[in-house]
């Protein structure tokens with residue numbers, strides 16, 4: 001049996017790996033590409049989702065983190081630091097612990113989803129919550145890592161994008177070629193930049209073609225769309241509540257050179273897509289992830305996405321990351337009944353009118 005041993009092992013020829021690089025892994029990557037059968041038929045396109053919620057800590061961050069932490073370890077670093085809206089911190093805590101490094105996490109107080117906070121806590125990181133937002137947290141950790149002997153593992157660390165580009169390789173292998181369109185949420189803008197790098201590299205070596213890159217910011221945090229820094233970004237999709245994306249120029253380049261676009265979707269559109277995906281396809285992704293589905297729906301309505309297009313939407317994080325939003329999004333609550341077969345049967349019969 002050919003066992004999967006993570007992305008450093010699988011893609012070593014495409015990654016900055018030397019003999020001194022530790023073979024760090026939690027068996028990240030190799031995530032499923034799932035066809036959306038019902039929505040594709042309804043919308044007249046072919047949509048597949050890259051379900052990054054299947055990674056070990058439940059988000060795409062693991063691909064970048066394994067690379068960044070392995071290189072930090074290789075360089076002899078003993079401390080890593082990151083700012084995070086939640087997923088980066090969960091991933092840093094997991095890989096930092098795995099590699100035996102002290103992990104320092106800086107998050108915006110009260111603005112990270114419960115599952116992510118739980119992960120950082122149980123995984124043994126040093127956690128600091130600032131009375132401020134992600135952009136301010138990132139400024140703080142960038143300055144500290146520049147003056148202290150602490151490695152920054154946010155996506156401004158180039159090894160992060162190296163690891164994350166492997167998702168584009170997998171999409172090409174799973175589909176047989178690049179899709180026409182790659183739809184992806186945009187927060188700090190690292191992932192769209194990483195995918196674009198990955199598609200270009202794989203095309204150069206395997207002739208897999210290039211997709212149009214279509215990135216989606218949340219309306220209340222749409223700095224790139226507005227072409228201005230948003231000082232107080234807001235959105236229900238806390239993962240992408242970012243007003244000054246660090247990889248701004250790279251993301252603009254990805255969109256322009258692929259004939260794609262950076263667009264925005266509202267919180268209402270995100271929440272609608274979140275429920276639609278769960279209730280139509282049985283796939284539970286966190287709200288920020290669903291910006292990609294909301295964006296596809298929006299651009300099909302405007303005609304910017306043509307019928308019959310082959311689309312891959314990246315679902316960046318697992319729905320379980322944010323149980324609060326799931327429970328608040330729908331009115332359905334469990335009906336409490338007596339613990340008996342009769343009580344349940346009576347109710348089922350009365351509902352079905354039998």
Ligand code: F0G
Nearest residue numbers: 084085087088187188189190191316317
């Ligand atoms: N989706 C999810 C679930 C995320 O957690 C993030 C970023 C993004 C999309 C956007 O990706 O920043 O590369 O454009 N989360 C970061 C964090 C900022 O701290 O976990 P991006």
